[in-house]
Amino acid sequence: LRVFDRSLKGCIWLLACVAASLVVRVAVAQGTGIRLSAIRPDHFRLQNGLEVVIQREPRQAVVATVMSYEIGHRDDPEGAEGLAHLIEHLSYSGSRHLPRLGALTELVNAGSPSFNGVTGPDYTFYFSVVDSTRVALPLWLESERLGFTLERVDEAALAHERKIIRKEMLGVRDRQRWLLPLRRTQYPEGHPYYTPEDPSAGTDSVELAAVLGHFQRGYRPDNARLVIVGGLDTIRTTELVHQYFDPVTNPPRKLARRFAKQRLFPGRETLTVEDYIYTGRNLVMVWPAPTAASPDWIPYQALVRRLAGSGAGSLSAYLVDQYRLAATVDVELDENDLDASLMIAVDLGVDARTSFEQVELAIEGLLAAFARVEPTAAELSRLRASATMQLLTEFEDVQKRAFLHLQTLRRTGRPYALADELSRWSSLRAQAVSEVAGRYLDPRRRLSARLRESKGWVPTGGRISYTVERAP
Amino acid sequence: VRRSIVALFLASGCASAAPIPPPDPPLARTPDAAFRRAAPAPDPLGAPSAPASIERRTLSNGMLVQVVRTTASPVTSLGLVFRGAGADTHPEGAALLTAKLLLEGTRQADGSVLGHLSINGQSPEVEVFDDGTVLTLRVLAPLALPALTLLSQIARYPAFDPGAFENARNRQLYSISEASLFGMAHLRDAALEELYGGSVFGSTLGKSDAVAAFTSDDVSRFYGARYRPEQTALIVAGDVDPEAVFATAESRFDGWTPTLAPPGDLARKPLPLATDRHFVGLHIEKALAYGLCVAPAPPLDHADSPGFQLAAMLLGGHAVSRAAEALRYHAAQVYAVGARVEQRAGQSHLYVRLASERADFVAAMQRLLAEIARLRDQPVTEQELARAKALFNTRSALATSSNADRVESLAVDFLAAHPDLTSEVRLERVRRATSSDVQAAAARWLRADRLQLAALLDRAYFNRELGDFGKVRWLQFKARKAGAGAGPESEAEE
Numbered sequence: 026l027r028v029f030d031r032s033l034k035g036c037i038w039l040l041a042c043v044a045a046s047l048v049v050r051v052a053v054a055q056g057t058g059i060r061l062s063a064i065r066p067d068h069f070r071l072q073n074g075l076e077v078v079i080q081r082e083p084r085q086a087v088v089a090t091v092m093s094y095e096i097g098h099r100d101d102p103e104g105a106e107g108l109a110h111l112i113e114h115l116s117y118s119g120s121r122h123l124p125r126l127g128a129l130t131e132l133v134n135a136g137s138p139s140f141n142g143v144t145g146p147d148y149t150f151y152f153s154v155v156d157s158t159r160v161a162l163p164l165w166l167e168s169e170r171l172g173f174t175l176e177r178v179d180e181a182a183l184a185h186e187r188k189i190i191r192k193e194m195l196g197v198r199d200r201q202r203w204l205l206p207l208r209r210t211q212y213p214e215g216h217p218y219y220t221p222e223d224p225s226a227g228t229d230s231v232e233l234a235a236v237l238g239h240f241q242r243g244y245r246p247d248n249a250r251l252v253i254v255g256g257l258d259t260i261r262t263t264e265l266v267h268q269y270f271d272p273v274t275n276p277p278r279k280l281a282r283r284f285a286k287q288r289l290f291p292g293r294e295t296l297t298v299e300d301y302i303y304t305g306r307n308l309v310m311v312w313p314a315p316t317a318a319s320p321d322w323i324p325y326q327a328l329v330r331r332l333a334g335s336g337a338g339s340l341s342a343y344l345v346d347q348y349r350l351a352a353t354v355d356v357e358l359d360e361n362d363l364d365a366s367l368m369i370a371v372d373l374g375v376d377a378r379t380s381f382e383q384v385e386l387a388i389e390g391l392l393a394a395f396a397r398v399e400p401t402a403a404e405l406s407r408l409r410a411s412a413t414m415q416l417l418t419e420f421e422d423v424q425k426r427a428f429l430h431l432q433t434l435r436r437t438g439r440p441y442a443l444a445d446e447l448s449r450w451s452s453l454r455a456q457a458v459s460e461v462a463g464r465y466l467d468p469r470r471r472l473s474a475r476l477r478e479s480k481g482w483v484p485t486g487g488r489i490s491y492t493v494e495r496a497p
Numbered sequence: 498v499r500r501s502i503v504a505l506f507l508a509s510g511c512a513s514a515a516p517i518p519p520p521d522p523p524l525a526r527t528p529d530a531a532f533r534r535a536a537p538a539p540d541p542l543g544a545p546s547a548p549a550s551i552e553r554r555t556l557s558n559g560m561l562v563q564v565v566r567t568t569a570s571p572v573t574s575l576g577l578v579f580r581g582a583g584a585d586t587h588p589e590g591a592a593l594l595t596a597k598l599l600l601e602g603t604r605q606a607d608g609s610v611l612g613h614l615s616i617n618g619q620s621p622e623v624e625v626f627d628d629g630t631v632l633t634l635r636v637l638a639p640l641a642l643p644a645l646t647l648l649s650q651i652a653r654y655p656a657f658d659p660g661a662f663e664n665a666r667n668r669q670l671y672s673i674s675e676a677s678l679f680g681m682a683h684l685r686d687a688a689l690e691e692l693y694g695g696s697v698f699g700s701t702l703g704k705s706d707a708v709a710a711f712t713s714d715d716v717s718r719f720y721g722a723r724y725r726p727e728q729t730a731l732i733v734a735g736d737v738d739p740e741a742v743f744a745t746a747e748s749r750f751d752g753w754t755p756t757l758a759p760p761g762d763l764a765r766k767p768l769p770l771a772t773d774r775h776f777v778g779l780h781i782e783k784a785l786a787y788g789l790c791v792a793p794a795p796p797l798d799h800a801d802s803p804g805f806q807l808a809a810m811l812l813g814g815h816a817v818s819r820a821a822e823a824l825r826y827h828a829a830q831v832y833a834v835g836a837r838v839e840q841r842a843g844q845s846h847l848y849v850r851l852a853s854e855r856a857d858f859v860a861a862m863q864r865l866l867a868e869i870a871r872l873r874d875q876p877v878t879e880q881e882l883a884r885a886k887a888l889f890n891t892r893s894a895l896a897t898s899s900n901a902d903r904v905e906s907l908a909v910d911f912l913a914a915h916p917d918l919t920s921e922v923r924l925e926r927v928r929r930a931t932s933s934d935v936q937a938a939a940a941r942w943l944r945a946d947r948l949q950l951a952a953l954l955d956r957a958y959f960n961r962e963l964g965d966f967g968k969v970r971w972l973q974f975k976a977r978k979a980g981a982g983a984g985p986e987s988e989a990e991e
Binding site for chain 2: 084085086087102103105108121122125126129130131133134135136137138139154155156158159160161162164165168169171172173175176185188189191192193195196198199231234235237238239240241242258261265268269272273274276277278301304336337346352353374406407408409410411413414417418421422423
């Protein structure tokens with residue numbers, strides 16, 4: 026009741042909040058017959074611009090919190106690649122009220138089984154799961170990160186985190202070296218998603234003043250979102266959000282984000298790579314795909330479900346079981362704000378008679394067939410059912426639900442609504458699935474990477490040699 | 498001319514990267530307040546809800562049925578758990594092949610094979626653990642009983658079709674060659690072999706020669722002997738009526754009897770450590786060097802087990818553990834230190850792993866050993882103990898937060914070598930552990946002579962760098978596709 030003391034505006038806000046939180050949403054998702062029972066999430070924005078979603082899930086004994094900032098790899102200035110990631114590390118340097126590592130120690134002391142900071146291509150987020158009695162803890166920690174950390178970042182902290190990041194990035198490079206030539210061809214120098222050859226050159230050379238400047242322009246309330254889901258008391262949690270975040274003010278200048286049009290596939294591109302890390306021969310074919318904001322998103326998701334897996338009618342069923350052209354087929358959709366692509370990765374196995382060209386032609390022929398032939402009613406029903414089950418299962422998990430809210434907020438400005446998602450799937454038409462195949466899987470606009478094991482040993486850390494051939 | 502070109506090139510380079518503006522003063526803008534000075538206290542308003550209750554019944558054929566009724570989610574999870582049909586059996590690899598074949602079709606009453614196994618688009622999944630196999634299916638709540646019927650059909654009348662057998666075996670052979678690409682798995686196996694003086698643990702996938710020689714009779718024999726009602730549990734979590742589940746289970750599994758006599762259990766006794774041991778170096782070309790420390794750990798039913806679990810949590814962990822504090826936050830030698838206690842074929846082991854740049858690797862491993870010695874020799878503080886217990890507690894809560902999690906948790910309990918040691922009992926034992934228990938367990942199980950060190954690294958660089966760790970056994974590793982052999986190729990001792 027302390028919030029009543031503040032102002033009349035506070036009273037009205039609180040009453041509205043109470044009314045909203047008491048609405049238990051028991052809905053039947055349109056066209057699905059599935060009865061959903063969930064408490065409607067509270068969605069509001071503080072005066073300083075921080076966007077907040079709170080959802081009570083009374084059957085959970087834990088609370089998941091995610092705080093995100095609209096700053097990611099794509100905002101790294103040229104020559105300072107890795108800067109957003111470096112800032113994420115430095116945000117654990119301590120704050121006015123927390124010693125170095127304090128944020129981590131407090132979460133560990135509270136028994137948090139899951140927490141981390143993650144820098145993605147488009148945004149950075151910090152998440153944690155705590156016992157529901159500790160809901161205030163992540164709010165305190167995140168308010169410290171936002172309001173009181175910058176003053177603690179110094180040359181010593183920068184030097185230390187540079188070393189840590191170098192190790193982290195070399196480990197990532199060890200695991201993902203196979204993908205590097207492909208990514209560098211897909212997003213060349215100058216593109217916001219460009220990957221430099223030396224993963225830590227940018228963070229090694231950037232100066233403290235530049236780090237602090239980028240940090241200050243990216244980590245501000247009007248560039249952030251906060252999502253809290255779990256066994257919480259909505260009124261109390263809302264009160265805590267106001268207590269910790271209302272006083273945080275925005276600095277004068279905001280980060281100017283980098284943008285780029287979705288990458289055009291200029292024709293038939295063929296990338297040939299030889300490297301010691303490959304075992305045998307692998308083919309990776311890439312096509313443009315719609316982003317999650319596109320109206321094609323659901324039909325395209327259905328198409329990916331059609332192609333993936335190993336069941337009847339999948340690419341694997343044809344290429345592996347029927348034609349014996351491949352040992353495995355993986356289908357993966359890579360979706361970011363500025364660009365999305367579909368990747369079909371094929372292991373050609375040990376039969377040396379199978380050529381890259383044969384497999385490329387087979388895949389292109391099959392994709393053309395997927396564009397011509399609509400899914401049958403039974404197949405469409407299976408696609409809907411498997412998507413429905415995935416959506417329901419994700420919704421059960423508080424941490425996943427918090428991320429779903431965040432992703433939907435970023436895309437639509439509204440919290441995630443399971444019933445709406447289910448309805449979108451239930452209204453999916455078979456024709457739309459084959460239409461998106463025809464529109465996006467154009468054999469004249471694709472990138473094909475032929476990855477082959479090199480003969481003999483190549484020294485570690487050496488450049489990967491590759492050639493790109495483009496046909497109009 | 499050349500100087501001019503270079504100057505122009507540099508100038509254009511400088512011009513292309515715009516300078517990054519410094520921050521606007523002041524750095525601290527938010528007004529301070531008293532409530533920000535310390536961590537907020539726990540709030541009783543958020544007290545956790547009571548755990549869901551479990552109803553249990555044993556069917557007339559000895560099969561256990563457990564039902565967790567939860568009304569909130571429209572998803573119901575079902576699991577059929579076959580104890581004794583896991584990877585820790587002979588012949589190696591047969592458990593996985595049999596499990597995968599269960600999903601390839603069942604024989605119906607009229608003798609025809611039903612190949613497409615699904616309920617409303619949901620297909621069952623199967624996972625093979627060391628101690629058993631778990632078949633799971635998730636459906637909307639109104640379909641729970643039909644799903645139960647489908648699971649019973651799969652378990653009781655597998656088709657074991659010859660064509661499906663060939664495909665499943667080929668896929669397993671390919672998975673074996675794929676698995677050979679993972680250097681850390683080889684490193685773990687090589688470390689265990691050095692620790693016990695030979696290969697003593699099987700693998701879920703099996704060895705390629707043995708799997709290639711399997712026939713469908715092998716699978717039928719494995720199924721006939723190891724899929725038995727008295728060793729099976731049905732677990733259902735969701736918005737279902739327990740009595741309806743019990744009645745349906747009784748009717749669907751009535752008359753299920755195994756076709757073969759039960760196999761003799763594999764002898765499980767503590768393995769003696771090898772006397773002549775080396776640091777194992779597995780040569781691989783990577784940007785980092787990857788280190789591993791393995792120690793035998795107390796089995797789950799041992800009095801030291803709770804204390805040891807807490808000791809492992811204090812030693813390693815990606816955020817704030819003793820080793821992470823020392824190696825990452827103070828020395829910047831590693832990105833993370835992982836620690837995990839794993840049960841494998843009746844034995845327990847602690848694995849601690851790290852990755853470091855080559856120049857830091859030896860110092861990082863020495864620092865890790867120093868932290869292990871500190872855990873062994875110095876008391877654990879009450880704050881550290883509380884921290885480890887809180888983590889154990891919240892992990893347990895998170896592990897039962899969805900219906901699928903509840904089924905998995907009960908399945909793991911059923912498969913455990915000591916079924917009376919349920920998750921709740923283990924949690925209670927950990928809650929009761931004292932700091933002396935933790936230190937005593939560390940002192941007994943983390944003795945220097947019980948630790949086995951191994952690393953994935955570049956031999957050309959480290960050939961003379963590992964002297965501080967005693968004798969080194971080098972293995973050459975280069976993964977190969979199926980048909981060309983896989984795994985360590987040669988070895989030399991130095």
